[in-house]
Amino acid sequence: xxxxxxLGAVAGxxxxxxxxxxxxxxxxxxxxxxEFDVDPLSGVFLAVGGAVAVAAGIFAVGATxxxxxxxxxxxxxxxxxxxxxxxxxxxxxxxxxxxWELMALTSLVLVVAEHRERPAVASAGxxxxxxxxxxxxxxxVGMLVAAGPAEDGSFVAVRAGxxxxxxxxxxxxxxxxxxxxGSKAGMVPLHPWLPRAHPxxxxxxxxxxxxxxxxxxxxxxxxxxxxxxxxxxxxxxxxVLVLGAVSAVYGILQAAVGxxxxxxxxYSTTENMGLVLVAVGACGMFxxxxxxxxxxxxxxxxxxxxxxxxxxxxVLFLSAGSVLHATGSRDLDALGGLRSRMPVTTAAFxxxxxxASALPPGAAFVSEWLxxxxxxxxxxxxxxxxxxxxPLGVAAIALTAGLAVATFVKAFGIGFLGRPRSxxxxxxxxxxxxxxxxxxxxxxACVALAVGPTVVLPTLADIAGGLVHAAxxxxxxxxxxxxxxxGVLSPLLLVAASAVGTASVVGGVRLLARxxxxxxxxxxxxxxxxxxxxxxxxxxSFAEPLQRVFDGVLASExxxxxxxxxxxxxxxxxxxYRRALPDRVERRLYTPLLHxxxxxxxxxxxxxxGSVHRYLGYGFVTLCGLLALLVVTR
Amino acid sequence: MLSLWQAIRRVGRxxxxxxxxxxxxxxxxAGELAGxxxxxxxxxxxxNGCEVEIGAAFGxxxxxxxxxxxxxxxxxxxxxxxVTGVVTRNMAEPLRRTYEAVAEPKAVVAVGDxxxxxxxxxxxxxxxxxxxxxxxxxxxxxxxxxxxxxxxxALRLLTGx
Numbered sequence: 098x099x100x101x102x103x104l105g106a107v108a109g110x111x112x113x114x115x116x117x118x119x120x121x122x123x124x125x126x127x128x129x130x131x132e133f134d135v136d137p138l139s140g141v142f143l144a145v146g147g148a149v150a151v152a153a154g155i156f157a158v159g160a161t162x163x164x165x166x167x168x169x170x171x172x173x174x175x176x177x178x179x180x181x182x183x184x185x186x187x188x189x190x191x192x193x194x195x196x197w198e199l200m201a202l203t204s205l206v207l208v209v210a211e212h213r214e215r216p217a218v219a220s221a222g223x224x225x226x227x228x229x230x231x232x233x234x235x236x237x238v239g240m241l242v243a244a245g246p247a248e249d250g251s252f253v254a255v256r257a258g259x260x261x262x263x264x265x266x267x268x269x270x271x272x273x274x275x276x277x278x279g280s281k282a283g284m285v286p287l288h289p290w291l292p293r294a295h296p297x298x299x300x301x302x303x304x305x306x307x308x309x310x311x312x313x314x315x316x317x318x319x320x321x322x323x324x325x326x327x328x329x330x331x332x333x334x335x336x337v338l339v340l341g342a343v344s345a346v347y348g349i350l351q352a353a354v355g356x357x358x359x360x361x362x363x364y365s366t367t368e369n370m371g372l373v374l375v376a377v378g379a380c381g382m383f384x385x386x387x388x389x390x391x392x393x394x395x396x397x398x399x400x401x402x403x404x405x406x407x408x409x410x411x412v413l414f415l416s417a418g419s420v421l422h423a424t425g426s427r428d429l430d431a432l433g434g435l436r437s438r439m440p441v442t443t444a445a446f447x448x449x450x451x452x453a454s455a456l457p458p459g460a461a462f463v464s465e466w467l468x469x470x471x472x473x474x475x476x477x478x479x480x481x482x483x484x485x486x487x488p489l490g491v492a493a494i495a496l497t498a499g500l501a502v503a504t505f506v507k508a509f510g511i512g513f514l515g516r517p518r519s520x521x522x523x524x525x526x527x528x529x530x531x532x533x534x535x536x537x538x539x540x541x542a543c544v545a546l547a548v549g550p551t552v553v554l555p556t557l558a559d560i561a562g563g564l565v566h567a568a569x570x571x572x573x574x575x576x577x578x579x580x581x582x583x584g585v586l587s588p589l590l591l592v593a594a595s596a597v598g599t600a601s602v603v604g605g606v607r608l609l610a611r612x613x614x615x616x617x618x619x620x621x622x623x624x625x626x627x628x629x630x631x632x633x634x635x636x637x638s639f640a641e642p643l644q645r646v647f648d649g650v651l652a653s654e655x656x657x658x659x660x661x662x663x664x665x666x667x668x669x670x671x672x673x674y675r676r677a678l679p680d681r682v683e684r685r686l687y688t689p690l691l692h693x694x695x696x697x698x699x700x701x702x703x704x705x706x707g708s709v710h711r712y713l714g715y716g717f718v719t720l721c722g723l724l725a726l727l728v729v730t731r
Numbered sequence: 732m733l734s735l736w737q738a739i740r741r742v743g744r745x746x747x748x749x750x751x752x753x754x755x756x757x758x759x760x761a762g763e764l765a766g767x768x769x770x771x772x773x774x775x776x777x778x779n780g781c782e783v784e785i786g787a788a789f790g791x792x793x794x795x796x797x798x799x800x801x802x803x804x805x806x807x808x809x810x811x812x813x814v815t816g817v818v819t820r821n822m823a824e825p826l827r828r829t830y831e832a833v834a835e836p837k838a839v840v841a842v843g844d845x846x847x848x849x850x851x852x853x854x855x856x857x858x859x860x861x862x863x864x865x866x867x868x869x870x871x872x873x874x875x876x877x878x879x880x881x882x883x884x885a886l887r888l889l890t891g892x
Binding site: 621624 | 805806807824825826828829831832835
């Protein structure tokens, strides 16, 4: 697995620098054959997927040693990684669909790996299976429509034939593909599988899915929309931008009020993919409006954010896996106090959380800064729609960034600091060296991306520029300099300044405190008994103000039951409080849909009574109907 | 405007003459507290009679704050403790901890007869003893309940004003 990942990463890096290569294996599969064609865009996704696979693979070695993995998982994991790396390398529609389906099936096997332990896994697996296959059908239909005028299914032919496609057919192809690929990227409202399936899978699989697999949804949108169909009208991309902004805000809002660590990370994936889709949408919109430089900048931001997201999400999911292994729990309300017992995991999660909150020394800051630069500099663009959409996009990103800080302060502060809230958390022990090596490798990648994004940025800018036919939007070796618009940022200087600032504040406080006379006294606890973990903030109580503010969106369900003593209604026997935060989109959209499907099925069952005569009758009536139709139409 | 300033200058300061300084021996900590004493009140088992009088002592009529004494909400902010009531079994340990939580230099004022010598509750089953049996006492206020003037007088011993 590690070797496959390494191979993928190396191949991706080589491809990113401009060395394209292709392989055609026409005899391997009937009808379509297999055709691989790696260009720089594929290279980015290959490199990211390969790097994630390396870290997750090393972690998996440790997980297997602890008996966490069954043989089924061990068999399916390499196949999953292989298909994950083959999807971006695919050079024809048939190959892409084949690899996509292989990826879906192997990941499904991995998701349901622990179905014997928890009943929730089966439900998550069902959701995932249905949604990923509906998505597959959508992609298939969309790609077939897009390939209508092409001579064969290879991307080269589709690209050449796209000019002959009618605007209506192109729009249909793009929208259907957007639905299919968007569901894989966790785009609202096609996201409900993501926060179910990602947490229920074993943690290294979660990392692979959340850091590498969702990227391929974005890959599909970029490949089909920008590359194969050649851009398209502005409204396609406004749709992408709006859906991305909604996904970002909705995802992080659900993450901010959640208390299940891995589910929270799953929702955070929806958020980050939303941000990437905002960038992709902005890129398409600028390109359609003729502003190639800004389009390149937006796409560069999208690619860099994909990379940073992959790095920190790998760290976060693998650390969550380490915590889950040590405590058996992913409920933040039952964790805490892990700092002294699991120092390496805590440090790694801290690095990941800092990166995810998009604050200056973190990795995601640079990519979100680039995205904001693109959106803000795009404001003078002509037309009413950009004038409305772009400021709203900026506002959505700002809100998302703020909520992300709250979310990750909660995840880190409640989950790892403070006192342990359960016996399991108090008795936690640090994971083995292999697991820690996997986590540490990903954390190193996070730090590297935070300190030196300029190492990869010019390459990404080249790739983005190549796709939208513009000059690279970003230059500079130490400081990031934007081309075409004014903007300079030096991540290295920022990291150094924050490090010096933090060190001087901490050192100053230490120095001041050392001079004074000190008396050791008991912590003031109002004179009553010792402070207990029950007095601490929990994840639920930390998020309560946010939940109150956004109650109009979240629509929480609260229930207070007061039971009285039999003798008097003035004496309270017990008070029970329950609060649930159901996913509103799911409740409003999917529940009626599923209900309608069930009703439809029940109605259909009335037709099938089991009588052979009736079935023969159906056949006869259908045949007569068809003949009548032919008589009338011909 | 000018006439207003003239009126102010003409009238000058209108106030009662400052009372004579506090009478009696000052507690040891009073000198270091330098005229500003932050007071934490602890109810160790009082009937709430003393609390009413403390409220009056810090109210607008007796106004203990003009002598530099001020009630605060935590022993971590306090220089002195104002303890009322007999020390009950449940409050003995919290009283000890509150005393420990006050920063040095510190003083304890036992307010009311119960705090001084258990008053009418002497020998009751839930009573540990007077305040002096649990923490060292620096000043005492006599009365059941004590009059606000006597409470203010005891606080003035601490502030020295």
